[in-house]
Amino acid sequence: MQMMRCIGFMGLGIVFAGALAGVPVFAGDTPAKPPVEDGSKIVITSPKDGEEVDDSFELKYELTKGSQATHAHVYLDGQYQKGFSGAFKGLSKGDHKITVTGATKDHDLVTATHTIIVEVE
Numbered sequence: 001m002q003m004m005r006c007i008g009f010m011g012l013g014i015v016f017a018g019a020l021a022g023v024p025v026f027a028g029d030t031p032a033k034p035p036v037e038d039g040s041k042i043v044i045t046s047p048k049d050g051e052e053v054d055d056s057f058e059l060k061y062e063l064t065k066g067s068q069a070t071h072a073h074v075y076l077d078g079q080y081q082k083g084f085s086g087a088f089k090g091l092s093k094g095d096h097k098i099t100v101t102g103a104t105k106d107h108d109l110v111t112a113t114h115t116i117i118v119e120v121e
Contacts, residue, residue: 033108039066040102040112049116056089061100061114069102069110091120 046060047053063072074084077097088098095117102112 035101035109035111035113036068036104037111038068038102038104040064040069040110041066042072042100042102042112042114044098044100044114044116047116047118050119051116052119052121055091055093055120056087057118058087059084059098059100060086063100063102063112065102066110066112068104069112070105071103072100073103073107073109075099075101093120095119 041064042061044059044061047057059074061072063069074081075098076088076091078099096119097115097117099113099115102110104110
């Protein structure tokens with residue numbers, strides 16, 4: 001029992017030391033690349049910031065591609081919407097933050113980004 005407690009504290013110490021040093025400790029903890037400045041621009045055209053919407057609605061945006069952007073990534077309340085189809089369905093009532101960010105063919109983000117907040121009635 002004493003040995004298990006000691007091993008647990010050592011593991012915690014390694015994680016803590018790694019976090020202080022800024023070193024990834026767990027697999028998949030690779031630091032994110034900084035966004036690429038490539039001249040792209042992105043604008044959410046519908047809905048508008050602050051607009052009240054139903055629980056299901058279409059998201060429309062315009063991406064002006066710079067030197068590297070090929071598509072956009074959509075986030076709802078900070079969560080990436082993989083395979084986004086262009087519409088949100090069945091959102092809960094209340095405020096929701098929608099962010100659209102340009103991305104390269106390798107899915108690295110570019111600096112072009114636009115965020116709105118909508119209120120689902």
